[in-house]
Amino acid sequence: MTNAYRDSKGRPLVAVTGLGVVTSLGQGKEDNWAALKTGRSGIRPITRFPTDGLRTTIAGTVEFLGIEPYSASALSAAMAIAAATEAIEQARIASSTFPGPLYLATPPAEIEWPQRRALYDASSTSTETGYKRLLAAARGSEWRELHAISQFASVAECVARRLGTRGLPVSVSTACASGATAIQLGVEAIRRGDTTAALCIGTDSSVQIEALIRFSLLSALSTRNDAPAEASRPFSKERDGFVMAEGAGALVLESYQAAIARGANVLGIVLGCGEKADDYHRTRSKPDGTAIIGAIRNAVADAGVDPGDIDYVNAHGTSTPENDKMEYMSLRAVLGDHLTTTPASSNKSMIGHTLSASGAIEAVFSLLTIQNGVLPPTINYVTPDPEIPIDAVANSARPAEVRTVLSNSFGFGGQNVCLVLGAPL
Amino acid sequence: MAKACDQVWITGIGLISSLGEGAALHWNKLCGAGTLRPVIDPQRFAPYTVHPLADIDFSKQIPRTSDQRQMERWQRIGVYAAGLALADADIAGDQELLEKTHLCIAAGNGERDIALDSRILAGNHADGAQGAYLNQNLATGLRPTLYLGQLSNLLAGNISIVHKATGSSRTFKGEEMAGASAVADAVNRIEAGQGEVFLVGGALNAEREDVLLGCELAGSLYSGPHHSVWQRRPQGGGLVPGSVGAFLVLEAAEHARRRGVVPYARISGIVSDRSRRRVGEASSVAASLFKDLRLNPANEDIGVLSGASGVEPATSEELQFLAELERQKFKPVVRAWGSALGHSLEAHFFAGLALASLAVSNDAFYPPFDAFEDKGDAKSHPDRVLVTTFGHWRGEALALVQSAW
Structure with a gap:
């Protein structure tokens, strides 16, 4: 069956009708987009806990929601x-x-050091x-507040x-690809006809002492503490x-047919999702x-597009x-x-790596890129790596007509998930 | 959407627990003559009891010591059981098939370094210097590889590395309901033609104080003299954790037929929801889920493998739900596998599905796992088995396992 509401493979088209975002740059699309367009960074020295003696002392934390005392699950939620x-x-x-x-998509749930110490x-x-x-x-005695922290299902x-x-509610983790997986789960459910709407969210609030040190021990973190x-x-x-950074991205997905039927404003289309697990190494x-x-x-095949149709790559770019x-x-x-003529920029140059949330946040930004006709830059792009000859949208935003975006997410444990997002039909 | 696939078959089982290793061994032990004697260790973590894992030679499924070193025990348990399931389904070593085998894994937190935590907690420190003290001890004490033992999705990651299953990889979280989400994802995708071969499962290493602490903080851990899940209520209820690795290969029937594989059974329904857990809500949500399975009572036995944990009020809510089935003229023959294997959180639902598949394929049902359970008709051989799971603090799910023939 082919009609205006189905894709080239006969599946229900999946529309995006709502977007929301929180990052270290602020709360909401407006503030975030204004900051991205001007190439502003949300990375700052960490004040949440003492950083004495640590190799990395900076992060993109979200402090403005007033979550006191901090716990990863409370801030994630x-x-x-x-x-x-x-x-x-x-x-x-x-x-x-x-x-x-x-x-x-949520980060790990565990008791953190302040709570462990208090319990002790x-x-x-x-x-x-x-x-x-x-x-x-x-x-x-009763430790109800710790219950939420120690149970994975609590944020959901x-x-x-x-x-x-x-x-x-379905909680999922594919490490740093989790946000994209949450979107993929929603897309698949709508394509199956299980539902006409899905709420897909990626959230991460992992800037706590032990997570920071663990990533640091894997030599994964920047140590440019002097110029965050x-x-x-x-x-x-x-x-x-x-x-390391925090934030959340949310998308309302609907079957295109249902969205049109209720007169919704369609912001974009999730054209395709692709995944492939790696069996080589843990990191x-x-x-x-x-x-x-x-x-x-x-992802490209699932979207039914040609690689040459990709106008812009929202890179994982960690x-x-x-x-x-x-x-x-x-x-x-x-x-x-x-690729020579396809711009590919990394939002992470400004918001840092929001880990479990990044796939969802960057999908939101990809759709804002389409909507606004402006490519957000890769900032701090002063000395290009000669081995990566890429149009990274160096340092300042650039107007461009964008209809199709490839958004990449890769994670530890061999997790790779890519999305192809398109302009409204 | 029309179903792209007529049936979802279970074509492989990998199961290890306190009883031992392998599907056949579990069937034999659980069906053996006399009262079942669960394997428990009440001393090591007193006042808590656990079901410790039987001796397993992990190198049989994880030959490289470098791989084993990169994993914590819960991951070794899972990777081992996953290997058993792949071998059982005749997929192990088949590179072409493994490349299109999708992983749907249920996982919780990884393991903490108990010794390091204890050392840091015991250390003296002036209040003002607490931050520096903690930072220094973590930075010098944490092993980089431990982090990889702690990431939820690294069970799946290690299965890809060791067994080369790489179609796609998704890890679901949320205690018992992670299992229901993982199975539902695989079943839905198979039925819609979004994949043909899935490895689903989970693992718990119960012999860990950090696992016990998580359960105790939730008020869900049982600490009285050992009883089956149905008989803990007078002591306030609670779960007794058991080390389990439970994996299944789920496959589109047509795909399995093409490669000549005989199924244990098929999954003909998987439904889930979350109630607010006010009084009576979990049982009424389960009753409504049961309705969605559209079963006809016809006065026939229905085997029920109950995932009851022993935690209250969830366990009493489940008993209410089962009583309601009888009022609807079903004749449920109930067995709670938690009494035999212990409660295995993320892995629990898969273990129940594995035991249900064994019953269906052997055309027989289990004798009671404790004195509370009704013997049922001795000749009882239900060709349909309902598998229940009421999360110890949230979520309700049911699955129906039936004969594939």
Whole structure:
């Protein structure tokens, strides 16, 4: 069956009717887009916890939502709700309940050091040590607030309650590709006809001491602490790692037919999704790039477009030596000479790497790029890496007519997910 | 959308637990004569009891020691069980098939370095210097590889690396409901033609104080004298965790037929929801989910493999739901596998599906797992098995496993 509401493969077209975003640049599309357009960075020294003696002391934190005391789950939920509320309001789709399921990409849930210490100190008369003492303290009284922190489902539960989404909320993790996976889950559900609407969110609030040190020990983080705004330098020769950051991105997806039927304003189309797992190494891509290449190819094929149709690449562009090189090589393999004339910029140069949220946040920015006809720049692009001859939209935004965007997300554990996003029909 | 596939078949099972290794061993032990004796260790983590994993030679499925070193135990348990399932489905080593095998994994937190945590907690520090003290100890004490043992999605990552299954890889989270989400994703995609072969599963290493702490903070851990899941209510209820690795290969029937694979059973329904968990809500949500499965009572037995955890009030809510089935003229024969294997959180639902598949393919059902469970008709061999899971604090899901013939 072919009609105006179906794609070239006969599947229901998936429209985007609402977008919302929170990053270190601010809350909402307006503030974020204004900052991206002027090439402003949201990276700052960390003030959330003491950084004495650490190799990296900067991040793109979200401090303006007033979550006190900080916990990853409380901030994740607050950012997800803020972004989703903006998206739902724009879509004008819901009053008290959202008419579809929730797909949520979230960071790990675990007790953090302040809570662990508080628990330990709560049984100060105990002669026990270590976890025996923590367990005794946990047995001894109610720790309801810690319950939410230690259970993975808690962020989804909180968001589902607040927004009234349907059914069991689905929490997903594909590491730094999680946000894109959340969108893919929504797209697939709409294509199957399981639902006519889905709320897809990526949220991450991982700037806490242990996560920072763990990434640091993997030598993944930039150590340019003296000039935080200049630390994230995707595709530059002197890039030295990514900058951890927080944020949330939310998209209201609808079957195109349902969106048109209710007179919704269609902001864009999710044309295709592609994924491919890597079996090479826990933190590195296969040297020949086959898994990343496979994910890009699968996305382009799923979208039913030609590589030559891609007008702009919203790159994963983490600013690590490894990622940016592999991403270029893989883009080159799929886009060929077309890459020479295709701009590819990295939002992470300004907002840092928002980890589980990045795929969703960058999908939001990709659609804003289409909508505004302006390419956000890669800032700090002073010394291009000669091995990455790419049009990175150096340092200042540039007007351009964009109809089709490839948005890449790659994560530890061999996770590769790519989205092809298109202009409204 | 019309279904692209007529049936979703279970063509491989990988199961390891406190009882031992392999689908056949579990079937035999759980159906053996006499009362089942669960394998428990009440001492090591007293006052808590756990079901410890049987001795497993991990190198049989994870031959490279460098791979094993990069994993924490929960990942080794999962990668091992995943390997068993792939071998059972005759996929292991088939590069072409593995490249299109999709992973839907349920996972929670990875493992913490208990010794390091304990050392840091015990350390003396002036209040003002707490930050520097913590930073220094974490920066020098944390092992870089441990982080990879802690990332939820690295169970899937390690399965791709060790077994070369690389179609796609998705990790679902959220305790018991992660299992329901993973199975639903695979089943829905197979039915819609969005994939043909899926490896689904999860793993829990219950023998960890950090796992126990997470459960205790949720008020869900049982610490009384050992009882089956149905008999803990007088002591306030609670779960007894069990180490389990449970994986299944789910496959489009047509795909399995083409390669000549015989299925254990088929999954003919998977439904889930979340109730607010006010009194009576979980049982009524489950009842409405059951309606969605559109079963006809016809006064026939229905095997029920219950994922009850022993945690209250979820366990009592489930009993209410099961009683309601009887009022609807169903004759449920209920077995709670948590009494036998312990509760395995993210892996729990897969273990239930595996046991259901074994019952259907053996055309028989399990004897009671404890004295509370009704013996049922001795000749009972339900050709349909309902698998339930009420999350210990949220979420309700049901699956129906039926004969593929």
